[in-house]
Amino acid sequence: MISFIELSIEFFKKILLKAGLPENLTDNISQFTVFILLILFSYLAYVITWRIVRKILIPILKRSKNQFDDLLVKHNFFKKVSYLVPAFILYYFAESALNIFPSFIGVFNAILEIFFVIIAILIVDSLLSTLNDFYERYDFAKDNPIKGLVQIIKIIIYVIGLLIIIGNMLDQNLSSLVISLGTISAVLMLIFKDPILGFVGGMQLIFNKMLSIGDWISMPKFGADGTVLEINLTTVKVQNWDKTIVTIPTYSLISDSFQNWRGMEESGGRRIKRSINIDMDSVMFCTSEMLEKFKKIDILKAYIEKTELLIERHNKQTGADPQIKVNGLRQTNIGVFRAYLKEYLHSRPDIHDDMTFLVRQLQPSEKGIPIEIYVFTTTTEWANFENIQADIFDHVLAVIPEFDLRVFQFPSSGALEKVGKFN
Known part of the structure; x- marks a missing residue:
C-alpha cells in the first residue's frame, strides 16, 4: 500500500511535469494531492464500513436472542468502532504522503493521536452505558444500582482523556501534567464539588441500602412524594403521584432526612x-x-x-x-x-x-x-x-x-x- 502511495505521487508528478510546472513545485503539489485523496479515501472507507455494519451486522444482531448486542446497537457502539477505520488508514499511510513536509507530519500525528483518544473515550462511554443498561434488566439492580458508579468512571475517563489531549498539545507526558495540576487542585475540587459529594452520597445510599429504584419516598423540603426513578451521580429523580418529576441532590438524602415507605411495602401491611x-x-x-x-x-x-x-x-x-x-x-x-x-x-x-x-x-x-x-x-x-x-x-x-x-x-x-x- 505504501508503494502504491509512492506510485500515486510519481503519477501525479509526471502529469504536472508534462503540464510544464517546475519540478520543485510538482513534488509539493503531487504529495499534497495524494494526501487529500488519502483523506477522502479514509472517509469513504468509513462510509462503506458503517453501511456494511448498519445493513448487514446490525439486522443480524437485532434478530438474535442476545439482549446485550441490542444494547450495544442502542448506544451506537458499532458506529463509534467504525471511526477507527479511517483513523488507522491515516495512521499507517499519511506519513508516506507527507514525507516532504516533516514539520506538518508532527502536527498531523498530534491531531491523529487526539482523534484516537476521542474515539477511545466514545467507545468506552458507549460500552459502560451498555453494561449499565444490561445490569438494570435484573431485579437485584433496583436494590444495588450502579448508574452513579458508571457515571463517576465516565468522568474519570473523560478527565484522563482530556489530560492526555492537553499533554499532547503541550508536549508533556501525563505524569508531569498531573503534578502541575496539583497546584490548582483547590479549583478542581470546587469545580467537581457536586459530583464528588454526589458520588459519596450515592455510595452511602447504595451500600447502606437506604434507597433503591422503585422505592416510595417523601421529602417535603424538595416537594418529593413518589417513586424513585433514577439514582444518578449528582441527583435522584423522583416521580410524584401527580406525575410531576422532582430531582433531589444525591448528597441531600444523606445530609437531610427523608421518609422511605419501603418497610411498609415489604411488611405487606x-x-x-x-x-x-x-x-x-x-x-x-x-x-x-x-x-x-x-x-x-x-x-x-x-x-x-x-x-x-x-x-x-x-x-x-x-x-x-x-x-x-x-x-x-x-x-x-x-x-x-x-x-x-x-x-x-x-x-x-x-x-x-x-x-x-x-x-x-x-x-x-x-x-x-x-x-x-x-x-x-x-x-x-x-x-x-x-x-x-x-x-x-x-x-x-x-x-x-x-x-x-x-x-x-x-x-x-x-x-x-x-x-x-x-x-
Whole structure:
C-alpha cells in the first residue's frame, strides 16, 4: 500500500511535469494531492464500513436472542468502532504522503493521536452505558444500582482523556501534567464539588441500602412524594403521584432526612390511623333495654353476655347497690361501641390480625371524644387501601346512632338556619 502511495505521487508528478510546472513545485503539489485523496479515501472507507455494519451486522444482531448486542446497537457502539477505520488508514499511510513536509507530519500525528483518544473515550462511554443498561434488566439492580458508579468512571475517563489531549498539545507526558495540576487542585475540587459529594452520597445510599429504584419516598423540603426513578451521580429523580418529576441532590438524602415507605411495602401491611369524634353529651350507661338490643348484633352477643356475667359477679362481691347507677360496674354505650369496632375489624379479611391492632379512646377535647382506629390492611396498594379505609369509616359513621351515640361536628350553615327558624 505504501508503494502504491509512492506510485500515486510519481503519477501525479509526471502529469504536472508534462503540464510544464517546475519540478520543485510538482513534488509539493503531487504529495499534497495524494494526501487529500488519502483523506477522502479514509472517509469513504468509513462510509462503506458503517453501511456494511448498519445493513448487514446490525439486522443480524437485532434478530438474535442476545439482549446485550441490542444494547450495544442502542448506544451506537458499532458506529463509534467504525471511526477507527479511517483513523488507522491515516495512521499507517499519511506519513508516506507527507514525507516532504516533516514539520506538518508532527502536527498531523498530534491531531491523529487526539482523534484516537476521542474515539477511545466514545467507545468506552458507549460500552459502560451498555453494561449499565444490561445490569438494570435484573431485579437485584433496583436494590444495588450502579448508574452513579458508571457515571463517576465516565468522568474519570473523560478527565484522563482530556489530560492526555492537553499533554499532547503541550508536549508533556501525563505524569508531569498531573503534578502541575496539583497546584490548582483547590479549583478542581470546587469545580467537581457536586459530583464528588454526589458520588459519596450515592455510595452511602447504595451500600447502606437506604434507597433503591422503585422505592416510595417523601421529602417535603424538595416537594418529593413518589417513586424513585433514577439514582444518578449528582441527583435522584423522583416521580410524584401527580406525575410531576422532582430531582433531589444525591448528597441531600444523606445530609437531610427523608421518609422511605419501603418497610411498609415489604411488611405487606399499610396503616390506617384515623379517629372519629363522639359527642360527649351522648355518652351514657347502658340500660337493660339497650343491652338486649345490642345482644341482637351477632358479633356483640358473646361479648355482652360475658361482660354482664363479670360485672354481675363483681357487683355481688362488692355489695354494690344496683339502684344507684354510679355504684359498682356498668357498661356504657361508648364502651360497647369500642368493643363492636374491635369485633367488626377482626371479622374483616382485609385487616391484619397479627400486626398492631388498636381501637382506643384519645384525650377528650372541646371537639368531643376521639375514638381512634389503628390497624393495618393486608394490602399496600394505594387504591385498594383507600377503598378499604373508606368502607370501614362509611360503616362506622352509619352504625354510631345504633349505640345512641352522636358524631361531634361543628354546626353547618344549614343547621344554623334551622335553629334560627325554630327560634
